[in-house]
Amino acid sequence: MRIDVHTHAFHPKIAPRVAEYLLQTHGIAVRGKGTVEELLLRMEVCDLDRAVVHTSATTGAQVIPANNWTISLQADHPQLIAFGSVHPDFDRNEEELNRLERKGIRGLKFHPDFQNVSMDDPRLFELMEMAGDRFIMMFHLGGDLPIEHNPSNPMKMAALRRMFPKPTMIAAHLGGIRRWTEALEHIAGLNIHVDTSSTLQHISGKMFRDFINRHDRQQVLFGSDYPIFDPQEEMALLRDKAKLSEARIEQMLGAATVLFPQSDKVDD
Numbered sequence: 001m002r003i004d005v006h007t008h009a010f011h012p013k014i015a016p017r018v019a020e021y022l023l024q025t026h027g028i029a030v031r032g033k034g035t036v037e038e039l040l041l042r043m044e045v046c047d048l049d050r051a052v053v054h055t056s057a058t059t060g061a062q063v064i065p066a067n068n069w070t071i072s073l074q075a076d077h078p079q080l081i082a083f084g085s086v087h088p089d090f091d092r093n094e095e096e097l098n099r100l101e102r103k104g105i106r107g108l109k110f111h112p113d114f115q116n117v118s119m120d121d122p123r124l125f126e127l128m129e130m131a132g133d134r135f136i137m138m139f140h141l142g143g144d145l146p147i148e149h150n151p152s153n154p155m156k157m158a159a160l161r162r163m164f165p166k167p168t169m170i171a172a173h174l175g176g177i178r179r180w181t182e183a184l185e186h187i188a189g190l191n192i193h194v195d196t197s198s199t200l201q202h203i204s205g206k207m208f209r210d211f212i213n214r215h216d217r218q219q220v221l222f223g224s225d226y227p228i229f230d231p232q233e234e235m236a237l238l239r240d241k242a243k244l245s246e247a248r249i250e251q252m253l254g255a256a257t258v259l260f261p262q263s264d265k266v267d268d
Helices: 015-026 036-046 060-076 093-103 122-131 153-161 180-184 206-216 229-240 246-259
Strands: 003-007 048-053 081-083 107-110 136-139 169-171 194-195
Touching: 003 036, 003 246, 015 206, 036 048, 036 081, 036 229, 060 081, 060 093, 093 122, 122 153, 153 169, 153 180, 180 206, 229 246
Parallel strands: 003 048, 048 081, 107 136, 136 169, 169 194
Antiparallel strands: none
């Protein structure tokens, strides 16, 4: 299967507001509308079989509605694998994790920057202890803040892996947006999956190749970060900028297949 492990799709009522928020607050101009319908269309154009869709509750009050959306999204669209969300300010995280597991949700997305919880925060450790190894864990990494103020840098990711050796972890953005020198030092070669989302537009072809050549190739996963970027454009950059062969690109597109078996039992 060809899988995009890093996408986002928003409820129709909020999708336009999300695009505006990303532009006004973070200076991010998105390539797509962020709707489920457009994501599915772009998957079809790229011959993608499945996509992982991420949601991050930025407050405790958002946990239930975010996960309701996640559950309905996966139930209504078998091509999509939806990740859930928890937050340290929510007071029923263990109950919510159990609900997500019953509903067949196989992963959690943590966004330390947006959720205001650093990767070395004991509140995050508590959430991870609750989750155990029941879920694949995707972490946003990187950013422009100085290391001492950055909540999601490669060193913290490596330390988290050492603290929690059991769960499957994915370090987004090839170990950290604009933190690739540090990712090369601290993450390359560790037992951590990485994805290519929000990387190819910013990284040099040489740095990209240096990283993936030092990492287990079965743990380098394709991710587009739709709607910020377009999956077809990201595949083209793997060829034209990273100078990867078609065989290597296909391996990257298929590497996540082992993470997402299709026979998981779901409770009604």
